[in-house]
Amino acid sequence: MTLTAAHGAATSPPLLGREPERAALDALVRAVRGGQGRAVVLAGEPGIGKSALVDDLAHRAEGDVRVLRVTGVQAEMELPFAGLHQLLGGVSDRAERLPPPQRAALLGALGLGDHPANPLLVALAVLGVLSDLSTDAPLLCVVDDAQWLDRESVRALSFTARRLRAEAVGLVFAAREVGPELAGLPLVTVTGLRxxxxxxxxxxxxxxxxxxxxxxxxxxxxxxxxxxxxxxxxxxxxxxxxxxxxxxGAAPLAEHLEAGYRRRLVALPADSRQLVVVAAADVVGDPTVLWQAADHLGLPHEALSPAVAAGLLTVGARVEFRHPLARSAIYRGADDEARRRAHGALAAVTDPDQDPDRRAWHAAQAVVGPDEAAAAALERSARRAEARGGVAAAATFLDRAAVLTADPARRVRRLIEAAALLRDAGALDRALVLLDAAEAGPVSEEQAAAIVLARGVIALGRHHGSDGVRLLVTAAHRLRTGSQAHATLLEAVMAAMFVLEEDQKADLVGAARILDDVDPDSTLDLLLEARLARVTHGFTAAAPALRRALDAAVADARAPDPPMVSSLATLWGILSLPNELWDAPARRLLITTHIDVARSHGALTLLHGALAHRPLLKVAEGDVDGARLAVEEGQSIAQASGAAPWVQTRLMVAAWAGDEDETRRLARAVRGDGAGPPGASMGSLDTLLADYAETVLDNAAGRADAALRRVVPLFERDFFAMGPWILPELVDAAAQTGATAELVRARDWMEQQVAAAPTPWSIGLAERVRALTTDGDAAGEHFRLSIDHLLAASVTAEVARSHLLCGEWLRRRGARADARHHLRQAEQAYLAMGAGAFAARATRALRATGAAAVVAEAGDRALTAQERGVARLAADGLTNPEIGARLYLSPRTVQYHLRKVFSKLGIGSRHELAGALGPPDDA
Structure with a gap:
């Protein structure tokens, strides 16, 4: 049966006006036809004409351009990857051409396999499938009502949209407003007709x-x-x-429109009203399902004719409402009994094997009062959703399951689990509401501890550091002993370090008794013991425990199959150990290993957290471009998983690159946004990192007075793991300004560090401060020792700084020839690093000695950071698909970058890359 109203016919009259919007969309299609990827977001209020524009675009593009379409449906927002299923369901056979991990993840997302739908691998798979399809013909993907697309699908598609380069693929999103997933994409705002x-x-x-x-x-x-x-x-x-x-009158237009649709519903015969409500409740839009539900309810198919005549919907290949507002108005305007009957019929006709989650959802909406069978089905759906990466969907299923649960203990458990999922999804207010409901019921001691733990993590997420730490300590006490108690206490210790609040010590000192059963073979226990000692008694007292923990972590990393940590708190606790103990080789090993392990397991949260440490590692080792690549990879993970990007790392890399405007802009954003690690507030650490970045920028530019004013308060905080970064800036600023008292303070502090952790890194920095606080020729020997030790530690940035400060010291003494040697070493090192502002400072000092400026050789510096990353991997022998998987690009985009690399370096093949690029990076 086909029921189509005249005004809803497929052939629509031509658009009136819309010349600017159509021109922007035509430009996108021209680029796609020319083999270039493009994306655009059409944004505007309901009914403004976005759907008409994309319909017009799709109609005009058809012929030589293949068009794939998906429409977001509000009721399906909680079903993970429902949008991708709608978009790619007909081309899922193309998944066979993907690398196995991507293929398995995509098929799992589409419900065609059992493999977990890792969000990053799914996003890469979508990019791969669309790129592959575009080899047959230019491809246009239209996403209408994107604001109602499930978050997992829109993240995967926005991830793809940001990586379209050499693919003949266009992505058009039509949405009421630009959410965080679509922010930054080219925007066309659709306004009213002239x-x-x-x-x-x-x-x-x-x-x-x-x-x-x-x-x-x-x-x-x-x-x-x-x-x-x-x-x-x-x-x-x-x-x-x-x-x-x-x-x-004065009411919003949407209200008037919805009221009009409800009036049309009320005017229909009773059977028609019920059948229209069934259609509104079934977001799939399959006419077969609609007619089966009608049969189940004993409703004649002809009952839908009055609704079609009233212009509410049409029935053809799909059941389509005149506008999404019509669907929502009709569903909300129906009485409870009509909605329950509709859902009951849809549950009865939905295949429990092919679509168990939708069937469970319909069944849950059809019941009144507790129903354990419906609740258990929803809980099973929650487990499936969580496995596919749909954390918010899983929470919604469990929340509804709890409402239908009669058994108090089971109800509390489901509420707590739903709250924890909502917390992980960032819905903190909703999570607290569920925790309140759980607390009102009879709770076991274990459940009470889980509630307090969840409240503590939420408090940290809201930047309420003191409350968060106290709640976590309370939860650890209630758990008493065992790995869960220790893990909870470690969360509290790491949070106390992040929020930098002295009043946390009393809470943590009292928690030490939980450690009576420390396992010397457990890295987690050793880490907790060390971190608790560090935060309550300071570095010197904690150094032995810190060393034991670091040795255990290094042993784990060197194992044939390194273990994956269980939480961000454990990860950050481990990765900060080498900085505290001045162990550069351990820092490289642990960061690299944890990145590799998290990537191999598809643990995106842990991968994102580990990658936050890599940029400054690359800076320390003299590779600012490598640091930028690490930041870009972290941003890719954030886009695919929905995590907050690490603005702090981008800020610090911008400072080392000498980008004044970017550093100041990001510093303001970090101070204002407070974006910290998921599940923990960074508190005033955000301000510390912003001040540190601007100190680096000021020191590089020779604004030493400003740098000294910033860095002295940072040094006085003595924040864990930041000493290796803050101390050099204090010494540099003090040396430039002649602040002898600050140099003496820095020297005394470094002597304590060396006594507790004597390594080439710590000794090298201590020798630098000794040189600057020593009179006469003996200072030169201290500078030589500083450079030798720092070279042994492979901290290139610090070697360059010792050369720079030594050269400036020699110039002040009048030893111009010796000064030139050290300043030239600093200049070349900073140029090779990509630290332009520091290189310019060395050049200015060289000119002051009478030396001529030397233009640095371009080499691969002419390449962008991404081009250099592609070239390095190609030189290492990786294929284009392998490079694409590593850098989150399509193989065609990899080839596009390689063509530019060959042109810039003046070479003709991959075999020449190694020689043109020079020695490869070690990490």
Missing amino acids: TADAGALLDRAVAAPLDPAVRHLLVTETRGNPLALLELSRGVSATDLGGGFGLP
């Missing part, structure tokens, strides 16, 4: 002549919104139009 075009649209819609004043008033009141014009003109009588009495 007055003349709006008037012409009214003339099309209204058969009788319009009073000119009423015509003008309609256009003005609706602000040229096309749907509002059509619906309001339809909803008032000819008499009203003649006098203007039926026009809307």
